Amino acid sequence: MPDVVFVAPYFLPTTARFIDAVGRTPGVRLGLISHDPREKLGPDVSNRLTSHLRVDNTLDTAHLVGAVAAIGRQMGGIDRLMGPLEELQVPLAVVREQLGIAGIDVETARNFRDKDRMKSVMARNGLPCARHRLVGTADEVRRFISEVGLPVVAKPPAGSGTRNTFRLNDPQQVEDWLAWSSPARDQPTLLEEFVIGEEHAFDCVFVKGRPVWWNITRYYPTPLQVMENPWIQWAVILPLDISGPEYEDIRQAGPRAIATLGLETGLVHMEWFRRPDGSIAISEAAVRPPGAQFSTLISYAHDFDLYAAWARLMTYEEFDPPERKFAVGAAYLRGQGQGRVVGITGLERAQAGAAGTVVEVQLPKEGQTPSGHYEGEGFVIVRHPETSRVEEAIAAIVSNVKVELG
Ligand SMILES: Nc1ncnc2c1ncn2[C@@H]1O[C@H](COP(=O)(O)OP(=O)(O)O)[C@@H](O)[C@H]1O
Ligand SMILES: [Mg+2]
The missing domain is CATH 3.40.50.20 (Rossmann fold)
Structure with a gap:
């Protein structure tokens, strides 16, 4: 017991x-x-x-x-x-x-939590990731930028949910950012070379040092782009088939990165980019279940309960890899304008476009305060045995549903 x-x-x-x-x-x-x-x-x-x-x-x-x-x-x-x-x-x-x-021991937990440490460990071991540096003075900021060029991303070394994460595009933005929130020795910022590409998640279960199961989720578009553009409603898709050659590189690099960071047993939520030249860059890895409804999406894709599976993994170090049965998608409904939620339009057309695929809905409520986050004010989850049908359904929802603020 x-x-x-x-x-x-x-x-x-x-x-x-x-x-x-x-x-x-x-x-x-x-x-x-x-x-x-x-x-x-x-x-x-x-x-x-x-x-x-x-x-x-x-x-x-x-x-x-x-x-x-x-x-x-x-x-x-x-x-x-x-x-x-x-x-x-x-x-x-x-x-x-x-x-x-x-x-999980302290060194491993720090490797996953501190993004500077994480990327240094990965880069030392030949794993693909963005060039980065922890900076504590304006001079260090300018030096890093002169080495890697603009744009760069500035973020807290141990942040989450894209909070306080910014892209700096030109020298003026760099100077403005330095004037308002210059990093300090006791409050350093992590700067990273800006990676252009399509962002994905790679979730992976390790049992006693070995990868036993993994998932891929595609992001449309990247969380940072969603934060930069208030009109965008974020969407993600878990394709049915993730065994093809297009994912071979992350299937190799993902588990190797997790082992390098020191994990024996646990569930990792990793994020990575596919660059236009086809190469990949691992972005970050957290040693915990994923947020943003992802644990539910993964459960729907396999007709199983990831919450229960995580509990058993963390208690008994046991995990039975589930079979992938469905493609799954989520559309995050986001309020447009200023104020609180006053109404939702386009539901009927969205329902028609997503007919037969919807498995869970949480609609924004009237009077709800906007989250200010890429997860928006509500979500719709769809699933279907064909990935293309899930893509269509998500497109129908994102392009038709409008959450009005006022
Ligand atoms: N080096 C980078 N190049 C391009 N985009 C980035 C980079 N680092 C972060 N981002 C964007 O910012 C988001 C948040 O950064 P991330 O490192 O994942 O921190 P968090 O822990 O807040 O999720 C990412 O999902 C990605 O869209
Ligand atoms: Mg992230």
């Missing part, structure tokens, strides 16, 4: 699904540490908890060590410590190391 401790600051819908999945994993006794009160979970999930501890700050490592030790005393020991949140991966690894709990 493994004793598992799950850490989650807030019970967002996806997080609650992961907590539920761990609670349902056969044999597991589950302890939960959170900021949110236990009552915010439904009774189904709450009844499955052996222990719960409410804390003020899960991201503060010293605080978290004390909390995990305390819940461990209540439970009589801890076999596994987990949580899907990106920002928790290093704190969780530090706690594991301090309390002698098995699982």
Whole structure:
């Protein structure tokens, strides 16, 4: 009977699904540490908890060590410590190391969390990625740009969700950016050469040092382009067939990068580009389940439950590779204009174009505040055994549905 401790600051819908999945994993006794009160979970999930501890700050490592030790005393020991949140991966690894709990270690967690370290490790091992440098002064910014040329991308070394990530196109933009948010020694910025190409995800499960399963998702267009253009509604497609020669290079480089970063067992969400000349560049890798509904999309593509599979992987180091049965797509509905959601048009035409493919819909609600994010205000998920039908359905949704703000 493994004793598992799950850490989650807030019970967002996806997080609650992961907590539920761990609670349902056969044999597991589950302890939960959170900021949110236990009552915010439904009774189904709450009844499955052996222990719960409410804390003020899960991201503060010293605080978290004390909390995990305390819940461990209540439970009589801890076999596994987990949580899907990106920002928790290093704190969780530090706690594991301090309390002698098995699982991803600190060095590996840092390799996946810190993009400067990640890219340095990858480049040293001959893996394709953008040239990069951590910069702490305006001089260092100008020097890097004089070496690689413009445009460059500036981002936080440990960011997520494209937050505070910008493309700098010309010298004036560089100077403006330096005037407003110059990097500092104690708050460095990561600069990267700008990679032109089509962006994809490569999700991969490792068990005891070996890749056992993987997924490819195509992004339309890149998250950065979606953030730069408020009129774009983001879409992604998981093609049915990912076994062809067009993905041979990432099938080789992806797992090699993951092994190089030090992972033994876990699920990795990697992003990569296909350049116009056909070459690839690995962009980043996170050692956690993917966000933006991707865990649901992957589940639909295989008619299985990735949430449950992740829970079992992280508890027992077991994973049965599922068969891919469907192509899947998601269209992210995004409010146009300023203000709050006042209406949605074009649903009928979208429904006609996507007939027979829609499996899940979350429409923006009237009065909803825009997320300001590439995930927009709602989504539609479609699936079909033919990739081309999914492409058509997604095109029909994205081109017809208009979410009005006012
Ligand atoms: N070097 C780069 N060249 C081109 N686009 C980039 C580059 N780095 C990041 N981007 C764009 O910015 C987005 C966010 O950057 P990423 O490194 O993935 O950080 P995050 O952790 O915020 O997702 C990417 O999805 C991609 O669209
Ligand atoms: Mg990313």
